Amino acid sequence: MKSFKNLALLIVMGILVVFAAACGGGETAEETNTGNGEATEEEATLEGSVVIDGSGTVYPFMARMAENYMGENEEVSVEVSRAGTSAGFEKFLVAENGTDFNDASRHIKDEETAKAEELGIEVKEFQVALDGLTFVINKENDWATEMTQEEVVKIFLAEGGVTKWSDINPEWPAEEIKPMGPNENHGTNEFMFETIMEEKDFVDSVNLQQEYSTLVDLVSKDKNAIAFFGYGYYDSNKDKLSAVNVDFGNGPVAPSLDTIGLDDEAGYKPFTRPVFTYLNVDMAKEKPQVLDYAIYTMENAQDVAAETGFAPLKDEVIQESISFLEGLK
Structure with missing residues (x-):
């Protein structure tokens, strides 16, 4: 009888050992580390939010990036808005x-850098793509499809002396030109004013708008309208607008992903600019999802740029950004 009890006890102990082994020896997915340096399931799962605002020009790029990222990381919400570069910096x-990020179609200003230092915010600039400032006209405008750099800029200058198309070319219609563009909240406005117009005043008749979609609509309905904005908005509205081919001294150049990315005289370089996103480095250190999204953005920047109307950056620029971000881990 005693031997039977011992046998029963051994059977029960054996069952308990097998059960413990099946449960992984007491370890759970909630532990922070498996003991061999490998991340657990919970640690590998990102969650929370990433908040981005800023440039309307960069918005299509960043919105596509966010959509792609959330498709792979369902527990992370990436919110992308487009208040404009300057308004975005105020929120950043x-x-x-x-x-967490501010998209920008210009470099951060000295006063914005000073404010970041005053607040103790570490800011890092990342180029994400190249954009070409594009001048668009109505589809019915078949006379101003080619202009020199000087001619197209004169239209927007207060001192340009151009109010009618015939002021540029006497063979063109003697009709009033309707110049348009984004307002001062946008880095594109500042690029036009500071770089292209050399800080000379806009013509009084210029119609400056907050929304790029409004500009597309206005130009598409007025044969005498001409507006400027990033190439991406033209590229996605080619059915409604035409682009001016600009002669920089070596013949007319059509804005395109190929010509925007060229460094030589055959390209669109005088009207080309880098576009950026600025990262709050402190947030990247505190919130894993922010750092992960930053790395994802740079790893996929070249593909998303080409998909959204931007010329991709060179490999070395991308790799330098990724190396910096990996160093924050």
Whole structure:
């Protein structure tokens, strides 16, 4: 009888050992580390939000990037808005609850850098693509399809002396030109004013708008309208607008992903600019999803750029950004 009890006890102990082994020896997916340096399931799962605002020009690029990222990381919400570069920096550079990224179609200004230092915010600039400032006209405008750099800029200058198309070419219609563009909230406005127009005043008749979609609509309905904005908005509205081919001294150049990316005289270089996103490095250190999204953005920047109307950056520029971000881990 005693031997039977011992046998029963051994059987029960054996069952318990097998059960313990099946449960992984007491370890669970909630532990922070498996003991051999490998991340657990919980640690590998990202969650939370990433908040981005800023440039309307960069918006199509970043919106596509966010969509792609969330398709692979369902527990992370990436919110992308487009207040404009300058308005975006105001939301980015605040003491509390600022955005994680600010997209920009210009470099950060000295006063914005000073404000970041005052607030103790570490800011890092990343180029994400190349854009070409594009001048668009109505589809019915078949006379101003080619202009020199000087001619197209004169239309927007207060001192340009151009009010009618015939002021540029006497064979063109003697009708009033309707110049348009994005307003001062946008880095594109500042690029036009500071770089292209050399900080000379806009003509009084210029119609400056907050929304790029409004500009597309206005130009598509007025044969005497001409507007400027990033190439991507033209590329996605080719059925409604035509682009001016600009002669920089070596013959007319059509804006395109190929010509925007060229460094030589055959390209669109005088009207080409880099576009950026600015990262709050402190947020990247505190929130894993922000750092992960930053790395994902740079790893996929070249593909998304080409898909959204931007010329991709060179490999070395991309790799330098990725190396910096990997160093924050």
